[in-house]
Amino acid sequence: MNQLLLLMGVLLSLSCGQNADPIKTQRSSSLDPSKQHDQMQVEHALQFINSYVDNSNKLKESVAMQEWVNASNLTTNRFKTELKSLVDKAIQEDPEAGLGFDPILNAQDYPDKGFELESFDPNTNYIVLKGKDWSEYKLTIKMVLENGHWLVDGCGIINIPKNKQNER
Numbered sequence: 001m002n003q004l005l006l007l008m009g010v011l012l013s014l015s016c017g018q019n020a021d022p023i024k025t026q027r028s029s030s031l032d033p034s035k036q037h038d039q040m041q042v043e044h045a046l047q048f049i050n051s052y053v054d055n056s057n058k059l060k061e062s063v064a065m066q067e068w069v070n071a072s073n074l075t076t077n078r079f080k081t082e083l084k085s086l087v088d089k090a091i092q093e094d095p096e097a098g099l100g101f102d103p104i105l106n107a108q109d110y111p112d113k114g115f116e117l118e119s120f121d122p123n124t125n126y127i128v129l130k131g132k133d134w135s136e137y138k139l140t141i142k143m144v145l146e147n148g149h150w151l152v153d154g155c156g157i158i159n160i161p162k163n164k165q166n167e168r
Contacts, residue, residue, distance in 0.1 A: 038122045041143040044150045045127045048074040049141065050114040052104060057112060065104065076146060076153045083158050106156035106165060111137050126164060138166040 051072075055062045062068075069075055069083055083103065090099040101108045111131025118130040118138060125144065131137035142154030142164075154160040 038120065041122075041125060041150045042117055042120055042127060044074055045129070045141045045143055045152060046115060046117070048072065048152045049104075049129060049139065049155065053110060053112070053114045056102075056110070065102065069104070074152055076144060076151045079151075079153050079155070079158060086158065102156070103158055104156045105139065107137075110134075115139060128166070140164050140166055 051074075052068065055068050063071070066084060066087060070080055086103055087099065090097075094100075102110070111134040113132040115129035116132050118128040120127050125142060127141045127143060129139045129141065139156065140154070140160050141152055142160060143150050144153040145151075157165055
């Protein structure tokens, strides 16, 4: 619900000609189509990760990580396949511990209040987010355009090259 209100607020401000763009430092302030395209990437990345955090915060009511990702329409099939492969390999190597951390968040602990934009590179479609209540916590997301929709193709350690992953 909060994300829907955020999206409506952004769209309302854009339609009023006001600059409510969090990536304004990287692009000009004119409302050209590519800027709106960039904004959609950031919004979809934030929607994905903040929904994931909300699910993780539910404790006993949360949906298992793979089940949640498989049900998401915000990720690519490549992302879903890589996550499954990573988890399956970890369980095969150590059935009790598995990975021992969340590969989407690349950590055991995470910012409980979710994430906000740190930076965005429109040339590579990499988005770096920071924790709302833990600004030193950074997370990289890779977006791709598939069939006219911006989808998460990488996050945490999933489909993110080592040199783009954030240290823990």
